[in-house]
Amino acid sequence: MPRQSGDHTGTRVQEQRRLAGLTQRTLADRIPYSYSWLTQVECGARPASVDFTAAVARALRIDVTVLTGQPYTTQMHEDRLTELIRPIRESLDLYDLGDDPQVTTRTVAALVAAAEELCAHVRAARLHTAAAALPDVITELTVLCWRSPKTELWRALASAYRTAHDITVKLGYYDLASVALDRLGWAAERAGDPCLGAMRQYFRGLVYFREGEYSIGLRLIRSGHSLLAPGESARPALTVAGQLHLGGAVLAARAEEGNLAAEHIARAREYADRVGDASRVHWLNFSPVNVALHEMSVAMEMRQFDEALRQAKAIRLPASVATSRRAHYAIDRARVEMELGRGEQSLKSLWAARRAAPEQTRYHPGARETIRGLVHLSRKAPEPLRNMAAWIGM
Structure with a gap:
């Protein structure tokens, strides 16, 4: 039997609750979970689900990573991932420094291809490979955008910033992920691409999904939709709009707004039926299958576990996923x-x-x-x- 470490989410919940001067009953009154549930999590008898942790973080007004213990530095040292974070952080800080004559860049075509390849690595879950290549791509694209600003380059830089967000989120560096989203917005504005701006609002919404601030997350989803032209029929815009609805669905489910979650799923399904498998459009994985996966997630987030399992068993993932x-x-x-x-x-x-x-x-x-x-x-x-x-x- 594995030895039970005293350092787990439950013990951190207990520590932060005590630092806030709250009893277990007082904290339980502030979250959508019972006193019994809270006591079991604190003593380690029940796992702290992601939604539970978000609710406690919101009630205690602390960052969710304080409770989860992220980033998991011990494991990251073992996997030699920590040494890759600082170069990413430094590359994100170059955005407003202008040209650097000491930087030799690849060609425009090569850098655009490199930004696409980074997205492919993340979708293939090759995080180490993507994280190692990312800083050079961001640095070269930043310099080239200052030397010869072109829409194509700004879009590629926005894509590289999005990859920085994806990697840092997966590794638990949420503060750095937020910086990457700011940079994404900066590049999207210069690219003049409303789809990129709407995508940024989707990712910002997921920040509040993790933190338990679902009303703000839903506002960001609505803001994303507002950036897209009404009645837009281009495939990229339909894909981004559909993905925004999927984000809205899980946010609404966490907020226990079942009807709103169902509305978002229905709208997302309409868009997926129109675009088909659009998983390569902005690398959002949007497709009819992804709608089904989010519908299962909605049931899970609303703690309808029997229904979630029924849906999970019905899903058949094609090789393209x-x-x-x-x-x-x-x-x-x-x-x-x-x-x-x-x-x-x-x-x-x-x-x-x-x-x-x-x-x-x-x-x-x-x-x-x-x-x-x-x-x-x-x-x-x-x-x-x-x-x-x-x-x-x-």
């Missing part, structure tokens, strides 16, 4: 199965996520808490679960 999305589905399914007491099936789903995208799974807070929950469900943890728990540092 990105590895990162495939792993995300497996992690969500694992949580649903764990919540329903189906420990063996949950562990199988986690191993599927790990095989598909080991780096992404290792740093996913939902995966880590599901593993912790499975340990508590097991009287004697089987060898595969012990291996999984050791792998995440439990």
Whole structure:
């Protein structure tokens, strides 16, 4: 049986609650979870789900990473990922410094292709590869945009900033991810591309999804829609609009607004039926299958676990689905199965996520808490679960 570390989300919830001068009953009155639920999380008898953690962070007015312990620096040192963060941070800080004559850049075509390749690496869950190449791409694109500002270059730079956001979110550097979104907005404005601006609002909405501020997140989704021309029929605009609706669906589900979540899913499905598989459009993974995956997530976020599992079983992922999305589905399914007491099936789903995208799974807070929950469900943890728990540092 894995040894239960005293450093987990529950103990951090207890510590921050006490620092705020609150009793367990007082905190329970401020979140949509019972006193019993809170006490079980604090003592480690129940895993702290992502939505629970967001609710507590909001109630205590602290950043959610204070409770999750992100970034997971011990594991990142082992995977040699921490050494890649500083170059990314430095490249993001070059945006307003103008030209640098000491920087030799690749050609426009080569840099545009490099920005696309970074997106492909992230979708394939090759985080280390993407993180290592990213700073040079951002640096060269920034310099080239100052030397010869062109729409094509600004779009490529916006894409590179988006990749910086994706990588830092997956590794738990949410402060840096917010900086990347600011830079994305800066480049999108210069590119004159409303789709990029709307995409930024979608990602900003997900920031508040993680932090538990769902009303602000939904406002950002509406703001994203407002940036797109009414009645726009171009495929990129329809794709971004559909993705905004998917973001709105999960935000509404967390806010316990079931009717609004269903409306967003219905609108997203309309757009997906029109564009088909648009997963390569701005690398948003938008498609009819992604709508089905979000519908399952909506049921999960509303704690309708039987319905979520029914939907999960009905989903057939085609080979074209990105590895990162495939792993995300497996992690969500694992949580649903764990919540329903189906420990063996949950562990199988986690191993599927790990095989598909080991780096992404290792740093996913939902995966880590599901593993912790499975340990508590097991009287004697089987060898595969012990291996999984050791792998995440439990």
